[in-house]
Amino acid sequence: MSATVVMILALAAGTYAFRLAGPVLHGRVEVPARVQELLSAGAVVLLVALLATGAVTEGAGFAGWARPAGVLVAVLLAWRRAPFVVVVAAAAGVTAVLRALGVQ
């Protein structure tokens, strides 16, 4: 089985199990507010780590300057609550322009 299929099947099965736990266990389990807070914070921590590693690294090394610069622009725009399309297009655009200018 290809890596892609393994990843999709594992993620799909686990995700559905998480979703189904609620309706199945309803009335028998109460999630403490503290646990819910940690789950939310954990998701944010993972996403920020993905953002940082995706922006700066390529394999085990540095990704060059164009991509971090593009993502930095995206971060600033997202912080200012710019629309989704603007954030993504700006990141790709800045990165592409820098590469066209010879920045790797």
Added chain:
Amino acid sequence: MRSPLRTPMVLPLVRDASLVWAASGVVGVSFGAISVAGGLPVWAPVVMSLVVYAGSAQFSAVGLLLAGSAPLAAAATGLLLNTRLAAYGLAVADVIGRGRTARLLGAQLVTDETVAFALAQPGPERRRLAFWVSGLGLFAVWNVSVLAGALAGRALGDTAAYGLDAAFPAVLAALVLPAVRDDARTRRCALAGAGVALVATPAVPAGVPVLLALTGLALYSGRPKGAA
């Protein structure tokens, strides 16, 4: 009994939910395009969107896979992101309905947007209707838009020239920064976690640094939101 489609409640729900659908459609097109432009076959984002149906987890898993991560590490990161769905499932257990079929099908529709939309409605009948209207609509829009994006992504040539490798982290920035800026405790954990992930990258297999970032949660204190 009158058809639900004729009740006065449905149209306002469709109107309100359509704003969520439109926003998700844009994200879906991005996911499809970036996945295929990054090297995955067209069927991969399409199948994934049907069976996983969790946007941030799909982005993270595909991003890691394209970065050379082992498949189970990529799936593990996506699953950790999706643990919150268990809490959502509990929150809407009453709303989905009592029958076995309703539960099995409705579980797949549990997402941040659909749960928030349903719970915002007054009264149990309206909540149930809101859950199914927004959930089914979102599922349809998400999958159609991912397919459209995947087909468009196939038309792109050299992705580096378009800066598309910056698009994945930019999507994550758009999804996550609102939460980071609104909660100082979460922000502290996130910055610590990002530091751990970057330091670990040269030393451990691809996909693992992001999991190590969870050690940043050690800084999560009990003080109320906004406290420095």
